[in-house]
Amino acid sequence: MGIKIFWDARAPSGLQKPVARTIAQILNASVDVEESQILINGYRQQRAQHDARIVLDRLQLFKRRHNIKDNVLLVIQEDLFEEDSDFVFGLARDTTGSAVLSAARLANEYYGRKGSDDELIDRISKEGAHEIGHLMGLSHCRNQECVMFQPTALDDLDRKKKAFCPYCWSLLDSFTSTPSA
Numbered sequence: 001m002g003i004k005i006f007w008d009a010r011a012p013s014g015l016q017k018p019v020a021r022t023i024a025q026i027l028n029a030s031v032d033v034e035e036s037q038i039l040i041n042g043y044r045q046q047r048a049q050h051d052a053r054i055v056l057d058r059l060q061l062f063k064r065r066h067n068i069k070d071n072v073l074l075v076i077q078e079d080l081f082e083e084d085s086d087f088v089f090g091l092a093r094d095t096t097g098s099a100v101l102s103a104a105r106l107a108n109e110y111y112g113r114k115g116s117d118d119e120l121i122d123r124i125s126k127e128g129a130h131e132i133g134h135l136m137g138l139s140h141c142r143n144q145e146c147v148m149f150q151p152t153a154l155d156d157l158d159r160k161k162k163a164f165c166p167y168c169w170s171l172l173d174s175f176t177s178t179p180s181a
């Protein structure tokens, strides 16, 4: 099963290729990237955010219609929330191989700092590899430098290395090498 990235037209342009390359390195797998055709809905006016679950529903529908079996990561610009949280960087639904991430809070500009493409590429790649890690069966990791550590703020993302820790890597390895029944 392959990995696809759907890149929304409103997400930062020009970063698709370096992000796909970095995620491919982290996962040691090939990653395709293409322009997204997913309609983004689930906007909640009172929060000025999109409901991540509704965005995933739409992605799921698209995958089913087009018979896409690959794990798909959708990259969007719109800020996301999930029930009971102020915001989420991303959300994964492993039962359907669908994940979404928002670039909104990954950019320095959001925090009033000077923008940096390199930092943005790193953060989208780490967050993207994290959500794809969930799609491949991984849970959160307590190692703060591991891609699967759950980030609650930008600092958490920046502390991570662009790699899975040896434990998560061994789990991934066992998931992918076990013949499925």
Ligand SMILES: [Zn+2]
Binding pocket: 130, 134, 140, 150
């Ligand atoms: Zn997570």
Ligand SMILES: [Zn+2]
Binding pocket: 141, 142, 143, 146, 147, 148, 149, 164, 165, 166, 167, 168, 169
């Ligand atoms: Zn780990």
